[in-house]
Amino acid sequence: AGEEVILLSVYASMFSMRVRIALAEKGVKYELKEEDLTNKSLLLLEMNSVHKKVPVLLHNGKPILESLIIVQYIDEVWHDKNPLEPSDPYERAQARFWADFIDKKVPCKISLQWAAKGEELEAAKKEFIEALKVLEGELGDKPYFGGEEFGYVDVALIPFYSWFHAYETCGNFKIGAQCPKFAAWAKRCMQRESVSKSLADPEKVYDFRALTGLQIFFI
Numbered sequence: 001a002g003e004e005v006i007l008l009s010v011y012a013s014m015f016s017m018r019v020r021i022a023l024a025e026k027g028v029k030y031e032l033k034e035e036d037l038t039n040k041s042l043l044l045l046e047m048n049s050v051h052k053k054v055p056v057l058l059h060n061g062k063p064i065l066e067s068l069i070i071v072q073y074i075d076e077v078w079h080d081k082n083p084l085e086p087s088d089p090y091e092r093a094q095a096r097f098w099a100d101f102i103d104k105k106v107p108c109k110i111s112l113q114w115a116a117k118g119e120e121l122e123a124a125k126k127e128f129i130e131a132l133k134v135l136e137g138e139l140g141d142k143p144y145f146g147g148e149e150f151g152y153v154d155v156a157l158i159p160f161y162s163w164f165h166a167y168e169t170c171g172n173f174k175i176g177a178q179c180p181k182f183a184a185w186a187k188r189c190m191q192r193e194s195v196s197k198s199l200a201d202p203e204k205v206y207d208f209r210a211l212t213g214l215q216i217f218f219i
């Protein structure tokens with residue numbers, strides 16, 4: 001309908017991946033503009049002057065900011081396909097609670113920098129696994145966090161899966177071994193094309209971390 005959709009993104013950013021998945025779920029055609037966070041474009045600085053972060057969705061020139069807010073916006077604007085948020089207000093509030101939990105708890109407070117050693121690293125790993133175990137409890141025996149269907153909470157969480165290889169390599173631990181239910185859920189999500197084509201390649205994520213030295217593990 002002659003509308004222009006642009007996404008300012010970074011390949012390895014789990015927050016950008018959330019938006020890429022949502023746009024793919026809705027079948028929205030958009031232009032992807034890859035940012036170099038060490039040399040941000042004027043467009044990014046102008047469109048997100050407050051945080052200067054990606055993702056930024058530009059819809060007919062208007063910026064929508066913050067990945068979870070962007071996903072909600074996409075769900076509302078392109079409402080006729082693959083609903084992501086529950087239609088029931090209470091269920092929607094629950095879904096938003098868990099997406100908020102993910103934003104607060106999955107990115108560990110102490111970033112799992114490869115430089116972190118000893119008790120700082122162990123503390124970050126423990127906190128990370130604890131958060132995943134709480135999420136496993138919420139998932140229970142459901143195929144997805146939304147129940148039978150892939151939805152908003154799944155979109156919020158699955159991007160972190162592309163960073164597991166980097167976390168495990170740097171943190172020297174095996175997430176799947178400690179959180180088998182989580183690992184099964186992640187593999188289930190990865191079978192969805194909107195996810196598999198939007199998630200960064202774990203090896204590239206690992207190299208990206210090494211390449212940029214950016215502590216974007218948990219920003």
Ligand SMILES: N[C@@H](CCC(=O)N[C@@H](CSO)C(=O)NCC(=O)O)C(=O)O
Pocket residue numbers: 010012013014015016037052053054055065066067068216217219
């Ligand atoms: N709460 C926001 C986080 C975005 C973010 O941290 N983006 C990072 C890249 S991914 O880790 C970013 O743009 N960092 C640039 C910077 O910190 O300068 C959201 O959900 O969209």
